[in-house]
Amino acid sequence: MKICFVTHVVKKGDGQGRVNYEVIIEALKQGHEIIVISTELSEELRNHSQIKWIKIMNVLKIPTALLQYQLFALFSAIWIWTHQKKMDLIVVNGFITYARSDINCIHFVHSAWVKSEYHPYRDQKNVKSLYQLLYNSLNSFLERIALKRTKQIIAVSEQVKQELVQDAKIQSNRISVISNGVDLNEFYPRSVNRADFHLDTNTTYALFAGDLKSKRKNLDTVLRAMAMVENVNLIVLGNTEKSNYPGIAKDLGIGHRVHFLGHRKDIAEIMSLADLFVFPSKYEPFSLVILEAMASGLPVITSSRCGAVELLSDHSAVVIEDPEDTATLINVIRELLSNKEGLKMMALRAREDAQKNSWGNMSYKYLQIINYTSKVKYQ
Structure with missing residues (x-):
């Protein structure tokens, strides 16, 4: 044919x-x-x-x-x-x-x-x-x-x-x-030396990846939540040119805890620097990056407005109904960070869910x- x-x-x-x-x-x-x-x-x-x-x-x-x-x-x-x-x-x-x-x-x-x-x-x-x-x-x-x-x-x-x-x-x-x-041979849990990226070995890191010029991706809500959760840093992937988010992080007093790594081609490696993936987008027909994070063994926090939630289980992700509900996002992050063993189990389940796709x-x-x-x- x-x-x-x-x-x-x-x-x-x-x-x-x-x-x-x-x-x-x-x-x-x-x-x-x-x-x-x-x-x-x-x-x-x-x-x-x-x-x-x-x-x-x-x-x-x-x-x-x-x-x-x-x-x-x-x-x-x-x-x-x-x-x-x-x-x-x-x-x-x-x-x-x-x-x-x-x-x-x-x-x-x-x-x-x-x-x-x-x-x-x-x-x-x-x-x-x-x-x-x-x-x-x-x-x-x-x-x-x-x-x-x-x-x-x-x-x-x-x-x-x-x-x-x-x-x-x-x-x-x-x-x-x-x-x-998702490419399971490209995105998988791996050991990455955080020092190579000027990150601290003993710090817990959340990851956000997306278009930093689009309010739809909802990084502003993530930054407001991060300002209220002190025991975690945030890695942000995306082009910062003409983006106001670095300034917002500074104004919130968390500029030192938010690491803008820019647009990267080695996103599969960067994924393994983090402990969880935070992506409460306001509108997302699917969002491939969620599936890539799952394959990399990252527990996911996302919103019900993302089409990829159909592939997530309660054992690998937390889905927030309202993407702009900062209080709920704060509580979810705190709860996950308070249970290190539970976070590890979610990471394993995330990889298992991704393997089906x-x-x-x-x-x-x-x-x-x-x-x-x-x-x-x-x-």
Whole structure:
């Protein structure tokens, strides 16, 4: 079978891009021929004998994401329309092309985000947030059209599935749920010398990782909680450029206890520096970093607004209902730190829960749907 994947990125180190990468790897193992229409393709796949790469120009050089993605959608559609007979199945991510698809894999529902109480425009009305509202609203409209024109939809979590039903008005029976996976050989409990990172051996460390320019990730609530829990330090991963969080930590009087390590490529190693992972995001369709923390053997504190909570057990994580409930977050951190043996047991259970969700398991499930959709299409 000849499968066409339409997506911006296919590579490791990118959430949606990693899913695309793993699904294509499994498709190659099963002997399928692959057409990739994208801007980026992992180097090791570019010269593969079973892959034909249709490179769309680097639209990132064009001003505004709105115009970038519209051009990508147009150019990819033109190629598909002129080569329709050369492919058996078309797999896409959300609204990414004006061409019809057979399978649409959804990682983020713009229709739900536009309505969310945490959308930037509801927090602060300015030119930037207005642009984001317009961008998300247009994508919401185009997303619904794309989803109605596809045969099968795959949601990355039950949360995303419910958003598709409630906000994008898609019939539930058209949606399958396949959770993201994790590289168990990359993320695993390991011994790391904290001194190499200028950290203290005998100190307890919590870890936060995310976009430090986004209020949605909720680092401000974590910092306020940290200010009230004295016997723990915080490691923060993320680009601090144009971020106000280092200043907030200083104003709270905990600048010396919060270690901003910047954007790192060695996140798997950094994970093992910590004793627990704190990520009470306000809105997260899935959040791969939670699964990576679990695989690294970290007990998790997160919020019910994260799709990945569906994979967590009571033995490996604590889920806070309200992500902005600082008092509850403080109590949870204190309770976990007061029981060192319990924290160790949670770490073991976190790894066990993660082992059920390898990239291999995920990509095999995708190929089951791809193969079935192709079979039905040509019956």
